[in-house]
Amino acid sequence: MTKSNNRLPVAVYLLSLCNAYMYVGASLLITVSALIGFELAEDKRLATLPLAFQFFSIMCSSLPASLIMGRIGRKAGFLLAGAIGALGTLIAMWSIFNNSFWSYCIATICFGIFSGFGNYYRFTAVEVVSNETKTRAIAMVMAGGVIAAFIGPNLASWSSEIFSAEKFAGPFLILMFVYFLSMLTISMAKLPKHVQTKKSGTGRPLLSIMAQPIFIVAVTCQMLGYGTMNFVMSSTPLAMHANHYALSETATVIQWHVLAMFAPSFITGHLSKSIGLLRVLTLGTILGFVSIAINVLGEISMTNFVVSLVCLGVSWNFLYVGGTALLTDAYEPEEKVRVQGVNDLFVFSTVTLTALTTGTIHHLLGWKAVNLLALPMLVAIMWAIVWLFLSQKRNQVKLQNS
Numbered sequence: 001m002t003k004s005n006n007r008l009p010v011a012v013y014l015l016s017l018c019n020a021y022m023y024v025g026a027s028l029l030i031t032v033s034a035l036i037g038f039e040l041a042e043d044k045r046l047a048t049l050p051l052a053f054q055f056f057s058i059m060c061s062s063l064p065a066s067l068i069m070g071r072i073g074r075k076a077g078f079l080l081a082g083a084i085g086a087l088g089t090l091i092a093m094w095s096i097f098n099n100s101f102w103s104y105c106i107a108t109i110c111f112g113i114f115s116g117f118g119n120y121y122r123f124t125a126v127e128v129v130s131n132e133t134k135t136r137a138i139a140m141v142m143a144g145g146v147i148a149a150f151i152g153p154n155l156a157s158w159s160s161e162i163f164s165a166e167k168f169a170g171p172f173l174i175l176m177f178v179y180f181l182s183m184l185t186i187s188m189a190k191l192p193k194h195v196q197t198k199k200s201g202t203g204r205p206l207l208s209i210m211a212q213p214i215f216i217v218a219v220t221c222q223m224l225g226y227g228t229m230n231f232v233m234s235s236t237p238l239a240m241h242a243n244h245y246a247l248s249e250t251a252t253v254i255q256w257h258v259l260a261m262f263a264p265s266f267i268t269g270h271l272s273k274s275i276g277l278l279r280v281l282t283l284g285t286i287l288g289f290v291s292i293a294i295n296v297l298g299e300i301s302m303t304n305f306v307v308s309l310v311c312l313g314v315s316w317n318f319l320y321v322g323g324t325a326l327l328t329d330a331y332e333p334e335e336k337v338r339v340q341g342v343n344d345l346f347v348f349s350t351v352t353l354t355a356l357t358t359g360t361i362h363h364l365l366g367w368k369a370v371n372l373l374a375l376p377m378l379v380a381i382m383w384a385i386v387w388l389f390l391s392q393k394r395n396q397v398k399l400q401n402s
Helices: 009-040 051-070 074-097 103-120 121-126 132-143 145-161 170-187 207-208 213-242 247-262 265-275 277-297 304-325 333-365 367-401
Strands: none
Touching: 009 051, 009 074, 009 103, 009 121, 009 132, 009 145, 009 170, 009 213, 009 247, 051 074, 051 103, 051 333, 074 103, 074 170, 103 170, 103 333, 121 304, 132 145, 132 265, 132 304, 145 170, 145 247, 145 265, 207 213, 207 333, 213 247, 213 277, 213 304, 213 333, 213 367, 247 277, 247 304, 265 304, 277 304, 277 367, 304 333, 333 367
């Protein structure tokens, strides 16, 4: 289903709302999850393990989610994911009241499965618009996350008072309603019933698609851009806690970070069209370097936490939205189920690894070490962008000479 004009259909805005709900939950979890892990785990090095399980389940469910929605349709897949997420909130509340670290990890697996499906909101938007407006549609879906910046971290702080006995139980009661609201919203969207347009197995071999420079760079920007952001962001609450900042102050930093992740989406599509995707990706990489420099060279202060996390958020937006748009040029319609699934498998494998290791690195080596170890990912992104730019230049020269 496509639209021939430049006006975005209602479905894109509903997908944007659903994406907002997903990131409301994600920002709420980022605010409290490492702290819950620290409180419940006997070994404090495991503080970010629940987050790692969450991202691991995103990784494991990414490809199956794509294949399932190829069979039963986008809407049915998103509704299934909402039900699983709601189940996770019940398990999380039980875990907190019963002081069970490992059952809390099971709850975060449910949250990860929800996100494994929800990450296809951005690809679903491409299926309901024309090729000319696909980058704008992706950006609009991601722009819904602005709502998360204002709601998610504040919900975590406000709802901590719902249950006087356990301050971390309240946020999960709220999260349950967020998942139900997501299910209600997606039920109103007019989406393609089936993603697959041809028989499975048609199109080019997957390895041939993956060998394309444009695929490699698109995946690298999303994978390592998200990895860098997650590696630093997941340790931020721990770094602030170690420096005696209150939960409300941590929520403020995460709020500014999430706002910076999604607010640029209102201009990312137009910026990509005016200066080109590769320049947007380059700008995102540079902002990542700026964020790391502030954390390594600057003093530990509230201002530096905010500025650094804002730069990191904008960096993620340009790399993730830009990389997603670049990926859509790497496959044909009959290939998208496999390619999108493999793309998100790569992305969230990296996100899982960063979530799994950042807590231990912070505990053993400290905040600056976390940031220094993020640098190689940004260097690899920059190398990939330059490689694609030079590859495209060589191809242009060949065409001119032929």
